[in-house]
Amino acid sequence: MNRFDLWAEQMSVDPLPTLARMRAEAPLVRLHNPNQDAPEWHVTRYADVVALLRDPRFSKDKRKLSDEARGRYFRVTEFDGLDKHMLFADPPEHTRLRSLVAKAFTPRRIADLRPSVEKATERLLDEVAEHTEVDLLDALAFRLPITVLAELIGIPVTDQDRFREWTGILVAPADFDQLRRMVIELEEYLGQFLAMRRRHPGDDLTSALLAAEQDGDRLSPVELMSMTFLLVAAGFETTGNVIGNGVWALLRHPEQLRRLRGEPELIGSAIEEILRWCPSVKNTTGVFPLTDVEFLDTVIPAEEMVIGSILSAHHDPEAFDRPELFDIARTPNKHLAFGLGTHFCLGSSLARVEASVAVGAVVRRFPALRCAADPDALAWKDGVFIRGLERLPVEVR
Ligand code: HEM
Numbered sequence: 001m002n003r004f005d006l007w008a009e010q011m012s013v014d015p016l017p018t019l020a021r022m023r024a025e026a027p028l029v030r031l032h033n034p035n036q037d038a039p040e041w042h043v044t045r046y047a048d049v050v051a052l053l054r055d056p057r058f059s060k061d062k063r064k065l066s067d068e069a070r071g072r073y074f075r076v077t078e079f080d081g082l083d084k085h086m087l088f089a090d091p092p093e094h095t096r097l098r099s100l101v102a103k104a105f106t107p108r109r110i111a112d113l114r115p116s117v118e119k120a121t122e123r124l125l126d127e128v129a130e131h132t133e134v135d136l137l138d139a140l141a142f143r144l145p146i147t148v149l150a151e152l153i154g155i156p157v158t159d160q161d162r163f164r165e166w167t168g169i170l171v172a173p174a175d176f177d178q179l180r181r182m183v184i185e186l187e188e189y190l191g192q193f194l195a196m197r198r199r200h201p202g203d204d205l206t207s208a209l210l211a212a213e214q215d216g217d218r219l220s221p222v223e224l225m226s227m228t229f230l231l232v233a234a235g236f237e238t239t240g241n242v243i244g245n246g247v248w249a250l251l252r253h254p255e256q257l258r259r260l261r262g263e264p265e266l267i268g269s270a271i272e273e274i275l276r277w278c279p280s281v282k283n284t285t286g287v288f289p290l291t292d293v294e295f296l297d298t299v300i301p302a303e304e305m306v307i308g309s310i311l312s313a314h315h316d317p318e319a320f321d322r323p324e325l326f327d328i329a330r331t332p333n334k335h336l337a338f339g340l341g342t343h344f345c346l347g348s349s350l351a352r353v354e355a356s357v358a359v360g361a362v363v364r365r366f367p368a369l370r371c372a373a374d375p376d377a378l379a380w381k382d383g384v385f386i387r388g389l390e391r392l393p394v395e396v397r
Contacts, residue, residue: 046319058287104208154204241280241388275337
């Protein structure tokens, strides 16, 4: 029997009391994941999550695991053609992949996307303005990142509906078969798309990735496909939920919403506080010691998965002054919403642009904005990594 039931339904509704108990009573704890029938270690204090993310003894590369451990934690072997990417690689392989990608994913390219983000946001909000009540997740929060990702990658406008459908399944598959069919279709589509871009380069990220070269080294076709898949998988639900969680947090704190209306220049720090108070990625992806490792005075056996709780770290009173307070002007605010160290989020600046443009525009355009349901009674998704609402019904006039 687990001492802390992280898999209980209540954890998606109100996770903070359990996380506070874990920080106080068992900041490093071994639990049994009933869904995978496997042990999992959880780290909940801020300083310890930082130490975990900085510790090179923990690997993210599942190819280094024994067949037995890999089978236990990763049932989905069908994704092999799409997961040769940097999030599942350790240095020096990670360094190689990330530096090739960094050549294409430049700050300039992200800055150039801002006008499109603004235009797409205004267009989506024009549609919202025609209604009295909408689900803001469906109408804006998830539409914006997928439009931006499609433009970044260079997916032709005519294919964007299919692309949207695939990402929808990726995020919330009806069942495993649907997910597998989607992955096969997506793999086939990406294969053809990359071949087309090879023949007819454009000015998108994909063309830049195809051309990226360092010391005579390039991304292989499988690596390119995996990289494109990673961008979609890592950049879609994460960003959508920051927009959703952000508007929800503001609606739950009317005095902070009023303050942001009066001082729109606070939007940058408001987004940082949203990322801290209600981060869309609540856990780091799992890491594995390849041999027995002593961590926080405890021996973690080889090949047992360790997870850092970003949400818990953000509510650790040792790291943040009055962490329960949602304060859009909080400073300092050294949150871990984008991870830390080797795997620090590649897309953080793009995510910040999207979130500040979207949340800023909602606040500016809809002075009568209110939640169309009790904000404390809304349903949350119960995924392992993502913290986000099922729906966010709002009245805009
Ligand atoms: C607010 C939105 C986002 C959040 C909260 C977020 C969060 C994160 C976190 C926590 C990690 C580290 C994962 C770990 O260590 O286990 C990560 C990695 C990554 N993110 Fe994001 N992300 C966001 C948006 C994006 C976007 C828009 C993109 C790309 C278009 C992106 C691309 C990536 C990539 C490629 C990695 C892997 C980096 C590496 O392994 O070196 N993310 N992200």
